[in-house]
Amino acid sequence: MTNRRDFLKLSALAVAATSGMPGFLARAATQAGGPKTLVVVQLTGGNDGLNTLIPYSNGAYYAARPNIAIPKKDVLTVTPDLGMHPALRPLMKLWDEGHLAWMENVGYPNPNRSHFASMAIWHTADPTQAEADGWIGRIAEKIGDPFCASNLGAATPQALQASEFSLPSIDSVDNFQLKLPGGMNTPFESLLNSPRSGEAAYLTRATRQMLKNTARVQENVKKYKAGATYPDTKFASQLRDAARLIAAGVGQRVIYVSLGGFDTHAGQRAEQDGLLGTLAGGLSAFQADLERQGLARDVIVMGFSEFGRRVAENGSAGTDHGKGSVMFAFGQGVKGGVHGSSPDLEDLSEGDIKYRQDFRGVYAEALTRWLNLDARGILGGTFTGPRWIA
Amino acid sequence: MNARARGAHVHRGSVKGVGLTLGALVLLSPLLSPAGALPRYRIQAAPQLHLTEENELWELDRRVMPCTYCHVNADGGAPWNPFGQAIQATFASEAREGRHLTFPQALSTLLKADTDADGDGYPDALEVYAKTLPGDPASRPGQPLDELRAAFAAAGGAEQFAAPKKKAGK
Known part of the structure; x- marks a missing residue:
């Protein structure tokens, strides 16, 4: 008898057996799934929160950063004390509409300044580093669907690893079709036609069904016409693929995209200013696309980075690894505003801000009130956080 | 021939074998990132x-x-x-x-x-x-x-x- 765990494992293996084709394309819309999608944006490298959501009324900020602070005259004011980095101007429409949320001062207990360790903590939602599975992988297990989430990019992040399988990674939606190595078509067909029993028969049936569904889903993807002009960046291209997947109706509950380069030890302004522009340009096009296609009501975006940067600039006009930072979220289902209090820049922990909101509370809000899932079961505990879902 | 093709070739006689081999590659893929590359x-x-x-x-x-x-x-x-x-x-x-x-x-x-x-x-x-x-x-x-x-x-x-x-x- 095949239990749920065996089913997930077999399904994942069946997908792998079809040349590693992305599972969700094969699965199509046949699995159960809610209509709502969460898009997770990873800012890799440790985005500096203080130069993203700027405490422009705080003299301690300017004292700590004489060469790299964002001048008060340049910030995009959102409160009497805070302003967005000027490169985020494309997101101001969302702010003005009340659909852009900033979660201030987010972190976790016993902060780790290692990229690898801290990213693993955010991916597994486990600051003790005992958990190996990713929180999105656990979503897939909870839903009972190994194809309900995908990463857009080369390698699957730990966040999308489940105990028995890895959720698919997609380099480019256009490339998703069955492409066997030269000379493998006939052996592959023979393999599918061979009489089998037991698990092998199951895999054969699953493979044929996947091939059939793949063709259908590919047709849906091809029908997509962008509702907005995306910037010419790799990040925007990933977001365009995300919009195509959502528009194709393939039942994606979580889509994961990444933008790297935020490890700004030197020359931070030149690096981060450009990256935030890339971020905002891609995200605003994505939102505009969803709105024009009538899909915006069912999609929200949540962004994070593995840590923030130290409060004081270093000797290279950059900043070194810090602790807490900001998170952001937007969409018609998001309650806009600044959630949580800003860090006290005159009461630091080893030169870093003291976090006040646990990131798992931010995750919990998305899980419970957007995806309608059991956050406690997925996160391994009860975490309260800002009420950022509308 | 790439790694995936090699795996498929070696195990082509067994559906389960193919699945296991390629599944393992999928699981290993994060480890194959250029961790040893220059900073x-x-x-x-x-x-x-x-x-x-x-x-x-x-x-x-x-x-x-x-x-x-x-x-x-x-x-x-x-x-x-x-x-x-x-x-x-x-x-x-x-x-x-x-x-x-x-x-x-x-x-x-x-x-x-x-x-x-x-x-x-x-x-x-x-x-x-x-x-x-x-x-x-x-x-x-x-x-x-x-x-x-x-x-x-x-x-x-x-x-x-x-x-x-x-x-x-x-």
Whole structure:
């Protein structure tokens, strides 16, 4: 008898057996799934929160950063004390509409300044580093669907690893079709036609069904016409693929995209200013696309980075690894505003801000009130956080 | 033949075998990322300084641009050697003037300044050109200074180390 765990494992293996084709394309819309999608944006490298959501009324900020602070005259004011980095101007429409949320001062207990360790903590939602599975992988297990989430990019992040399988990674939606190595078509067909029993028969049936569904889903993807002009960046291209997947109706509950380069030890302004522009340009096009296609009501975006940067600039006009930072979220289902209090820049922990909101509370809000899932079961505990879902 | 094709070929007689092999590849894929590759700053600097020529695997070869190019220790990290400190100082001095440079721009700016960080008598740009370490006085070109300077000028001078133009986010 095949239990749920065996089913997930077999399904994942069946997908792998079809040349590693992305599972969700094969699965199509046949699995159960809610209509709502969460898009997770990873800012890799440790985005500096203080130069993203700027405490422009705080003299301690300017004292700590004489060469790299964002001048008060340049910030995009959102409160009497805070302003967005000027490169985020494309997101101001969302702010003005009340659909852009900033979660201030987010972190976790016993902060780790290692990229690898801290990213693993955010991916597994486990600051003790005992958990190996990713929180999105656990979503897939909870839903009972190994194809309900995908990463857009080369390698699957730990966040999308489940105990028995890895959720698919997609380099480019256009490339998703069955492409066997030269000379493998006939052996592959023979393999599918061979009489089998037991698990092998199951895999054969699953493979044929996947091939059939793949063709259908590919047709849906091809029908997509962008509702907005995306910037010419790799990040925007990933977001365009995300919009195509959502528009194709393939039942994606979580889509994961990444933008790297935020490890700004030197020359931070030149690096981060450009990256935030890339971020905002891609995200605003994505939102505009969803709105024009009538899909915006069912999609929200949540962004994070593995840590923030130290409060004081270093000797290279950059900043070194810090602790807490900001998170952001937007969409018609998001309650806009600044959630949580800003860090006290005159009461630091080893030169870093003291976090006040646990990131798992931010995750919990998305899980419970957007995806309608059991956050406690997925996160391994009860975490309260800002009420950022509308 | 790529790894995936090899796996499929070896196990083509068994559906389960194919699945297991390729499934394992999927699970291993994060481990196959270029974890052993050069760190980001050297990925930027090595081609800019023409240290990668005729080496297709340069991104995986730490000898192309050792840590001691800018750091004191062979494993990198603090402290920085005189050339590394000169790069840091370039970032800071330019930022004080309101000029926010990227790493390639800072490197180019420093090399154009014609300074000699390690004080061995050979300016940094000439050491880069001669493929010696500009932050280590024990590492210096064997060629006489005037002769090297003439060859450097004939090759294009400091302009050959100009920052490449790139679009953000690409």
